[in-house]
Amino acid sequence: MIEKDINYNFNMISPKKVMYATYKASNNFQYRSLFKAKSDILKSGKYDEKELNDIIASIFDAETARKYIFEELKGKKPLMLEEIIKLFDFPTENIIRDIFYLKEQGYIEEIFEEVQNNKLNYGESSEFEKGVYKYRVKEHTENFRENCFEPVSIVYNNSVCCHCGLCSSICPMNGIELTRDYLYIDEGKCINCGLCYSVCPQSFSIENLSHFIKKSDPSLKYSVGLGYYKNLYSARTMKYAIRKVGQDGGIGTSLLYYLLNKKLVDAVVTIKHSKDYWKPKAKVIDKVEDLYRTAGTTYVHTPILSVLDKTERYNKIAIVALPCKIKALSKGELFPVKLPLFNKIKYKIGLFCMESFPYEKLLKLISNKFSADPDEIIKMDINRGKFVITLASMEIFSLPLKECNLFTSDFCNYCNDYTAEIADISLGSIGSESGWTSVITRTKKGEEIFNGANKDGLIEIKSYPDKKPLQSKIEKVAELKKVSCKPIDLHVI
Numbered sequence: 076m077i078e079k080d081i082n083y084n085f086n087m088i089s090p091k092k093v094m095y096a097t098y099k100a101s102n103n104f105q106y107r108s109l110f111k112a113k114s115d116i117l118k119s120g121k122y123d124e125k126e127l128n129d130i131i132a133s134i135f136d137a138e139t140a141r142k143y144i145f146e147e148l149k150g151k152k153p154l155m156l157e158e159i160i161k162l163f164d165f166p167t168e169n170i171i172r173d174i175f176y177l178k179e180q181g182y183i184e185e186i187f188e189e190v191q192n193n194k195l196n197y198g199e200s201s202e203f204e205k206g207v208y209k210y211r212v213k214e215h216t217e218n219f220r221e222n223c224f225e226p227v228s229i230v231y232n233n234s235v236c237c238h239c240g241l242c243s244s245i246c247p248m249n250g251i252e253l254t255r256d257y258l259y260i261d262e263g264k265c266i267n268c269g270l271c272y273s274v275c276p277q278s279f280s281i282e283n284l285s286h287f288i289k290k291s292d293p294s295l296k297y298s299v300g301l302g303y304y305k306n307l308y309s310a311r312t313m314k315y316a317i318r319k320v321g322q323d324g325g326i327g328t329s330l331l332y333y334l335l336n337k338k339l340v341d342a343v344v345t346i347k348h349s350k351d352y353w354k355p356k357a358k359v360i361d362k363v364e365d366l367y368r369t370a371g372t373t374y375v376h377t378p379i380l381s382v383l384d385k386t387e388r389y390n391k392i393a394i395v396a397l398p399c400k401i402k403a404l405s406k407g408e409l410f411p412v413k414l415p416l417f418n419k420i421k422y423k424i425g426l427f428c429m430e431s432f433p434y435e436k437l438l439k440l441i442s443n444k445f446s447a448d449p450d451e452i453i454k455m456d457i458n459r460g461k462f463v464i465t466l467a468s469m470e471i472f473s474l475p476l477k478e479c480n481l482f483t484s485d486f487c488n489y490c491n492d493y494t495a496e497i498a499d500i501s502l503g504s505i506g507s508e509s510g511w512t513s514v515i516t517r518t519k520k521g522e523e524i525f526n527g528a529n530k531d532g533l534i535e536i537k538s539y540p541d542k543k544p545l546q547s548k549i550e551k552v553a554e555l556k557k558v559s560c561k562p563i564d565l566h567v568i
């Protein structure tokens with residue numbers, strides 16, 4: 076739905092205005108730093124010359140459009156996105172993206188205006204019924220300087236980094252190392268291009284943007300908890316080998332099996348269990364038989380997107396990831412544009428998630444609260460508000476989730492997405508019977524692979540006369556996550 080190629084048409088604009096916007100665009104910090112460091116970037120080997128030229132050219136085009144939009148909005152009253160879109164002959168998605176970027180640069184401010192008896196068609200969201208977002212050019216003093224994007228150490232130092240790993244995958248200088256425990260930026264290599272900040276899911280939000288884009292799609296339903304979606308199902312695998320290893324209904328593994336088998340992708344990025352089962356590794360997998368070592372949930376967070384730069388030899392890939400990581404991918408498709416990596420990501424499979432755990436804290440939780448040996452655990456589960464572990468002896472221990480709060484990852488406090496709202500298809504256990512997976516299809520692609528796997532006899536779908544119990548259980552927890560989410564406020568530490 077989102078245009079990945081810059082497709083601005085400047086032909087209809089007076090040459091004088093385009094020249095002025097071009098002149099202003101040449102000062103953009105991102106364009107300048109990449110242009111200046113071109114030979115160092117090529118030496119680092121992350122991008123070849125054509126890729127780098129494409130990135131630089133599209134950043135310049137986008138900045139030219141932004142400077143033009145900014146000049147045209149000067150002196151106008153606060154406008155809703157719908158109203159702004161009508162003013163320009165650019166693709167809708169590009170205009171929305173540019174408004175958000177201008178906001179982050181400090182040129183535009185967002186105002187929330189309360190509206191009494193709002194009759195606008197914003198779905199059933201109580202959040203949206205209360206009012207509308209409007210945008211206007213900020214008043215600037217003479218010594219105003221636009222915000223240059225900080226390296227993502229600012230996100231890490233504020234303890235909100237979700238360890239997705241995308242920054243290290245796209246850094247043009249190969250200067251960022253991110254593990255599940257720490258982030259290291261090699262200052263000797265950093266060229267301050269801000270690409271890492273642009274794609275970071277925790278730097279500036281794209282939520283209003285994706286809401287806005289999706290709400291104009293009449294094929295989608297909406298609820299506050301589920302976000303925009305096509306359909307809701309319970310399903311399970313028909314493959315015995317997957318049923319044995321899958322976490323719930325084995326739908327995650329079955330979909331990957333389907334995608335690889337049908338050659339809809341040439342590789343999938345997911346986690347692979349190692350000898351130390353609870354310390355998973357992000358892996359690129361291109362053989363169906365290797366999928367059995369990936370099935371099942373580990374609640375330890377993993378920088379899964381850090382292996383994206385190891386997918387060079389593949390053209391089409393699918394990714395299974397938690398909501399925060401899916402958000403990172405969706406943001407990377409939008410900002411800055413033209414990073415070659417994003418063209419090959421064909422399917423995003425999201426997992427529901429209330430919280431994840433750092434490895435060390437998970438071990439502490441297990442020894443403090445359960446007095447169990449982690450090596451004896453064969454399964455962990457989060458279900459019905461409880462954290463549950465099953466030992467090899469088939470003994471089962473459980474603990475209310477509230478008592479696990481001290482052990483969860485800090486960044487989970489800043490996440491309001493329980494059901495991976497920007498994925499093509501989202502999977503979780505809540506709401507379905509044991510041994511079944513709750514499935515939310517969200518895009519045409521997501522619905523197609525789900526139905527395709529069903530048609531091929533790989534999965535079975537439970538048909539309900541009434542989906543309400545399934546839906547309301549998911550919605551209740553998802554709304555709880557939204558209510559308890561803290562706002563992110565980044566400052567230099």
Ligand SMILES: Cc1cc2nc3c(=O)[nH]c(=O)nc-3n(C[C@H](O)[C@H](O)[C@H](O)COP(=O)(O)OP(=O)(O)OC[C@H]3O[C@@H](n4cnc5c(N)ncnc54)[C@H](O)[C@@H]3O)c2cc1C
Nearest residue numbers: 321322323324325326327328346371373428429503504505
């Ligand atoms: C940290 C975490 C928290 C979760 N919290 C909830 C919750 O609160 N409520 C709920 O209903 N569901 C939750 N889930 C999802 C649930 O545990 C199942 O993953 C989901 O129901 C799919 O099950 P399945 O049997 O269909 O998938 P499977 O066939 O078992 O496939 C699961 C896929 O997920 C991948 N995976 C497993 N662990 C991770 C990880 N840490 N990071 C990235 N990928 C991973 C596997 O490699 C595999 O590809 C959570 C999952 C995780 C990883």
